[in-house]
Amino acid sequence: MTLITAMIDREAQKFGKDIEAVTTSESRAEFVIRVMEEVARDLAENQSNAIPSDTLTWLAEISAEDIVPASLSGILKNRSGVLAFLKDDDRRGYKNFAHEQVYNYFLARVTIRSISQGEIPKFVRRNIFGADFLESFSEVFRSASGDDSENFIRRALENFNSLGEQDRARQNIASLVLSACCVFTPSEVPVLRNVSIDEVFLTETVTHLHLQNTTINQLSAAGADMRALHFDAPCAIYSLIADGSTMPHPSIPTPTVVSLPHRTTYDPEEIGHWLQHQFNASIFRSGQSLSDAFRDFGLFDLLARVARYKPYWIKDGDEKGARRILDDENWPALKEILVTHGLLIERTDVPASGRPAPFYHIKNRTALMNLDNPDEAIGAFFSDVFEASIKLEDSTD
Incomplete structure (x- = not known):
């Protein structure tokens, strides 16, 4: 996404x-x-995967109306045909996006803008949103301002609650809200009910959500922390795509099939054992379970967010996901432990727009997400986090 925004500035x-x-x-x-x-x-x-050049010219003319006098709009129209985001299609006189990620980026932007303005575009009503688009949507939503994000969630839920089942609008809006809530915490807890969703993509740390009488055909949740996603019965999941760092809520319905990096299983007993393992994996000599540690200790809860944060740098700026980390009362303590174990890089010279601010990079995040059977070095880090958690707990008693 950073590359696309740099290209926009360059084209300007x-x-x-x-x-x-x-x-x-x-x-x-x-x-x-x-x-x-x-x-x-x-x-x-x-x-379609390509647009006629005359349609592109017409769209550019409309977009130019509020920017330049009519006498100069021809320059903008001509420029639109050679923007770096587009390439010539195999068909003469047609253009398409240079890459699918570029297409998904701008489709995510127009989706956010349209729904925030109270519009439900035709593609939201008709199309099936796949995991690739929903992942891009989540990344684009990350960069929206807090007010814009809050407005989107509010408008989306208003539409969700008022629409019928005559098209795909309700299920697509539900997917968008779920993806958005991976990188944003709304002021009120969203509740999605009485809906069947084709595909859901979750990443990082999902904020507090409730699903009621909801069926999900495919839930992509590799690396996702879903401990705040409550499934209020009756709910159903057909296919779950996960990995060793997926953290479900105990209320999750048992999927029909679970696809892991090295195997896929349809066996209900094996699926049940895997889910139980994800709830209760123990990494502490004391026998404290993983789920208990995250519930009881704020340091581990913050560590889960830090390890799952996707951007390379955590910037001390306005980005919502970074603020969820840096504004946490446990960040100074966790930062100190990360530095002690050589797992944190702090820089103040990273080129970026906006005011000067420190940037943090967390090393070995994959290992920090996979808390079951850590190696010796990561195990020592976890032990220090656990000991610090106990001290913090004792100091508050």
Whole structure:
């Protein structure tokens, strides 16, 4: 996503002196974004992978109306056909996105904007949202402001609760809310009920959510911490894609099939044993279970969020996921232990927009997510976190 935003800024500098004289860099970047969003919308609504050049020109003309005088709109229209995000299609006179990730990025943006404005686009009503798009959606949602994120969740839930079952809108909105709540904590706990969802993608640390009378065909949750996702009966999951670091809530319904990195099982008994293991894996000599540790100790709860945070750097800025970590009262204590074990890099010279701020990188995050049977070095780190948790607990008594 960082690469795409850098490309947007770069494309905004290529419009020539006439356009630059009457616009700002921000307005030109907004033009690029709006054109690409509308291209993504057109492709999604027509379920096509390429757009006619004359349609692209028309979309650029509409997007240019509020940016430049009519006499200069032709320059923007011409520029739209050579933006780096598009390439020539095999069919003469057609354009398509240079990469599917670019398409998903702009489709996610226009989805957020449309639903936040009270619109339910045709592609939300008709299309099936797959895991690739939902993953991109989650990453794009990460960069939205707190007010915009709150507004999106509010509007999405209003639509979810008022719509019928005549199309896919309710289930797609449910998928979007679930993906959004992996990187944002709404002011009120979302409740999704009476819905059947084709695909759900979860990542990082899911905020507090309730599902009621919900069926999920495929739940992709590799690496996800779902301890705050409550399944209120009756709920059902057909297929769960997971790994050793997936952390489910005890209320999760037993899936029909579980796909792990090295095996897939349909055996209900084996699936039950695997789920029980994920609930109760013990890494402490005291016999304290993993689920008990996360419930009882804030340091371990924070560690779960830190290990699952996807961006390379945790910036001390406004990004919502980073703030969920850095504003936690246990961050100073965890930071000290991470530094002691050589698991944290702190930098202040990382090139970035905005005010100067420290950046943190957590090393060996995969091992920190897989708390079952850690190696000696990681085991020593966990022991120190456990001891610090006990001391913090005693100091508050």
